[in-house]
Amino acid sequence: MELLKSIERSGYWKQDSVRPSGFPRGPGKDWTGSKPRAAGRLTGCERVARWQDRKRQCYGEFEMPFLTTTEAGVPIQGPTATLIYDDWYPALRTDTLKAGKLATAMLLDIPLVLGRRKDGRVFAMRDSCPHRGIPLSYGWFDGEHVTCRYHGWEFEPCTGQCALIPSLSSHDHLDATRIFATAFPCEERDGHAWVYIPGAGAGRKTDATQLRPVPELKKFGPRYRTAFLTADLPCNVDHGIIGLMDPAHGPFVHQAWWWRSRASIREKTKRFEPIPEGFRMSAHAPSGNSAPYKLLGVYGQPIETTIDFTLPNRRTEVIRCGEKWFSSLTTVTPVTASTCRIDVIAAWNVFYLVPFVTPIAKFFGAKFVRQDQVTMIQQAEGLRHNPSLMLIDDADKPAKWYFALKQARLDSASAGTAPKHPMDGPVELHWRS
Numbered sequence: 001m002e003l004l005k006s007i008e009r010s011g012y013w014k015q016d017s018v019r020p021s022g023f024p025r026g027p028g029k030d031w032t033g034s035k036p037r038a039a040g041r042l043t044g045c046e047r048v049a050r051w052q053d054r055k056r057q058c059y060g061e062f063e064m065p066f067l068t069t070t071e072a073g074v075p076i077q078g079p080t081a082t083l084i085y086d087d088w089y090p091a092l093r094t095d096t097l098k099a100g101k102l103a104t105a106m107l108l109d110i111p112l113v114l115g116r117r118k119d120g121r122v123f124a125m126r127d128s129c130p131h132r133g134i135p136l137s138y139g140w141f142d143g144e145h146v147t148c149r150y151h152g153w154e155f156e157p158c159t160g161q162c163a164l165i166p167s168l169s170s171h172d173h174l175d176a177t178r179i180f181a182t183a184f185p186c187e188e189r190d191g192h193a194w195v196y197i198p199g200a201g202a203g204r205k206t207d208a209t210q211l212r213p214v215p216e217l218k219k220f221g222p223r224y225r226t227a228f229l230t231a232d233l234p235c236n237v238d239h240g241i242i243g244l245m246d247p248a249h250g251p252f253v254h255q256a257w258w259w260r261s262r263a264s265i266r267e268k269t270k271r272f273e274p275i276p277e278g279f280r281m282s283a284h285a286p287s288g289n290s291a292p293y294k295l296l297g298v299y300g301q302p303i304e305t306t307i308d309f310t311l312p313n314r315r316t317e318v319i320r321c322g323e324k325w326f327s328s329l330t331t332v333t334p335v336t337a338s339t340c341r342i343d344v345i346a347a348w349n350v351f352y353l354v355p356f357v358t359p360i361a362k363f364f365g366a367k368f369v370r371q372d373q374v375t376m377i378q379q380a381e382g383l384r385h386n387p388s389l390m391l392i393d394d395a396d397k398p399a400k401w402y403f404a405l406k407q408a409r410l411d412s413a414s415a416g417t418a419p420k421h422p423m424d425g426p427v428e429l430h431w432r433s
Contacts, residue, residue, distance in 0.1 A: 080337035081236035084312040085199035090192040118143035123157040124195040126182035190217045217329045229344045231373040234380040237334040242399035274423035278310030324350045395431040
């Protein structure tokens, strides 16, 4: 929150170049502990390795390694960010939810346990028994009920309602069904288990009509191919998001023969317009200095791309070339207040009949995302020291809009009023990349 306040104090939306007091400041807790390690206690590196193994079980072969330690093994812990609640976030890939098995995830500092009922419906619960707090993921799941391994309490996982307390006797008058473990709305879209995380004190969310729409990847026909990538980032969600929308890093971070180089830098002009809780880079011809876009020229049709960003964390891109299309949905999800995860799901019908297009796309996509991940890991080493940072001119204007949109939503949630959009209307931005 201090990040938003410091930039707000500087009046960043009124200036071309500012240096806020901090980006954002806040004591990062040493999550490995500073006390001497007790016998049998895992080191920080061992805990990271164990967490990586559990992540691979959830995300499969295209998960990127999660590196959050320096070469000396010191954990990289950066500043925290204020989190946005009352919205949907992707928890994990649903193809990892096996019959009778439970999976774990972390969203917004909340430990989750997820699974799939016998009827096919996915669910998400807080990974904590309301009785004594033991993680429910250590228990059992028979396809209908989650059973705590400590005292055998059973819960219906979609509602969290307790169905059985084995220790109750004929002399007890406690109605077990009046007890609820915390359960979150959970929906399956595009191979993701999307979980709705309400704000503190919001109570149980049982009416789906009162929730925001579940995000979904845009598709423009019944036949298409898909690919998915994910990578963990050792920075807070604010840095992850403004890195995602930053137009100037491409020739430096993504240098490759199949993408761009420093020699490809040229001046660009893009038109932006406000949309609800976000902004749009209006339909335009894609950059001519990117090899993947040039490939679409074989179809002999005009190429047009539109890019949207909407709160809390979503970037959608649609490329159209006659009847051919490519669509992607990228999210930067806060895992904790100081770490986040990037997920990319894409669908396309371009080169539909060309063999090996999907594995090739995954290979180069993984390379692309890995370049961003490495840069964020390197940035995290500097952010540990809470340096003063700046946002400049047009290239950083989308980042300024993001912070203003986020602040407006946070203020709206506390005041109960409609959020004010920072953009008055369409605007042209200019930068070199």
